[in-house]
Amino acid sequence: MVSEATTARRLIVDDNAVTGVLAATDRGPAVFATDRVVIATGGIGGLFLHSTNPAGSVGQGLALAARAGAVMADLEFIQxxxxxxxxxxxxxxxxxxxxxxxxxxxxxxxxxxxxxxxxxxxxxxxxxxxxxxxxxxxxxxxxxxxxxxxxxxxxxxxxxxxxxxxxxxxxxxxxxxxxxxxxxHYHMGGISVDTRGRTSVAGLWPCGEVTCTGLHGANRLASNSLLEAAVCGGFVAQDVAATASTRRRKPALPDGNVGSDPTSVRPILSRAAGVLRDGEGLRAAARALYPLAVPQHAASDPAIVGLMIVMAALRRQESRGAHARTDFPDRAHLARHSTLCLTDALETPHMADRTFVSPARGRLPKQAA
Ligand SMILES: Cc1cc2nc3c(=O)[nH]c(=O)nc-3n(C[C@H](O)[C@H](O)[C@H](O)COP(=O)(O)OP(=O)(O)OC[C@H]3O[C@@H](n4cnc5c(N)ncnc54)[C@H](O)[C@@H]3O)c2cc1C
Structure with missing residues (x-):
């Protein structure tokens, strides 16, 4: 079945496994019961004031996956x-x-x-x-x-x-x-996947720009994202086809009433997470985004994506590829992926000053899978 003019609003998850999708349709909200979901929602340029991406590319797939508990990787790398x-x-x-x-x-x-x-x-x-x-x-x-x-x-x-x-x-x-x-122009970071294209949530696969396969490193070369999307999308298709569908559970209904308006997020992210970044600007952005990230706010989904990007950029205390910190201009000796969950991003902004100045905790995040 193809459902046109339908926007995914929430993934419904039970015990770290997908059980359905809550969507907005032109006939009102709809729930699709399923234990296999592929997210292919594209990039994040629409979260910034100046982008080559369509205005609607606001990282909705990142928000869907993050709210479902999926691990993100390398979110700070934006081309x-x-x-x-x-x-x-x-x-x-x-x-x-x-x-x-x-x-x-x-x-x-x-x-x-x-x-x-x-x-x-x-x-x-x-x-x-x-x-x-x-x-x-x-x-x-x-x-x-x-x-x-x-x-x-x-x-x-x-x-x-x-x-x-x-x-x-x-x-x-x-x-x-x-x-x-x-x-x-392009987001190298995204939903973290293994070599089969699986995320940390059972029954959830991403493909295309929303994914972080690691293939583009910190700095994608021109003209290879469509190739990556086609090749890695093929791996995902194979893995989805090889994954047996278990008996579908009736999904519990989440509150789908979350904001998706990026207007208030754009100036904050553009100022702090642009071509050149620094700790002071990133911490200020985290504090500004935090109150917008509550579910009732009109900017809730864009704000959580922005907050995760800002926290990932704060944690990476080096300059590498497209991530340039004026306060950490050198490249670290060891190249490492970064990983982050929504809970990390939501817990830390109010502690941002203390947490990220400390070298013991603030240096580099743990290795991606
Ligand atoms: C101007 C420009 C030129 C480029 N040139 C090249 C090039 O020459 N070579 C190259 O390799 N790459 C190029 N790129 C990059 C490449 O085009 C993108 O990385 C690629 O198109 C992303 O494909 P995608 O399928 O992941 O997402 P998209 O093509 O962005 O598709 C995402 C789809 O998901 C839909 N969607 C979003 N959220 C939801 C939701 N919640 N529910 C339902 N649907 C949703 C969107 O409406 C959209 O239709 C270019 C990009 C731009 C902007």
């Missing part, structure tokens, strides 16, 4: 695309790396090529370019991608879609530099 077209639209449109590949360069409003002395310059990896652009913006500059300076590039012919998209936003890349900014 920022360095060159989203800076406009008022949501989501922001992408000006792909290929334009830099053809020779376009990054300039500020004074024509200063501020990346010229960085290793790799404009062709450095996404995280390095995103940090350089963000630092320059924080210093009060506007940043542009100038395709006019690429020798021999006929931008309108080589990139017709990007040219049309820019012109729609009032910028002609043939005659003008393109205003750009970093934007949340």
């Amino acid at each position: 920022f695309h360095p060159t989203a077209l800076d406009s008022k639209s949501y989501p922001l449109k992408l000006v792909s790396e290929a334009v830099r590949g053809e020779g376009a360069i990054l300039l500020d409003e004074n024509g200063d090529r501020f990346m010229a002395n960085e290793p790799g310059a404009e062709l450095a990896p996404r995280d390095i370019v995103a940090r350089a652009v963000w630092r320059h913006m924080r210093a009060g500059h506007r940043v542009f991608l100038d395709a006019r300076r690429a020798k021999g590039l006929d931008v309108a012919r080589r990139f017709p879609t990007i040219t049309a998209m820019c012109r729609e936003a009032g910028v002609d890349p043939v005659t003008q530099p393109i205003p750009i900014r970093p934007a949340v």
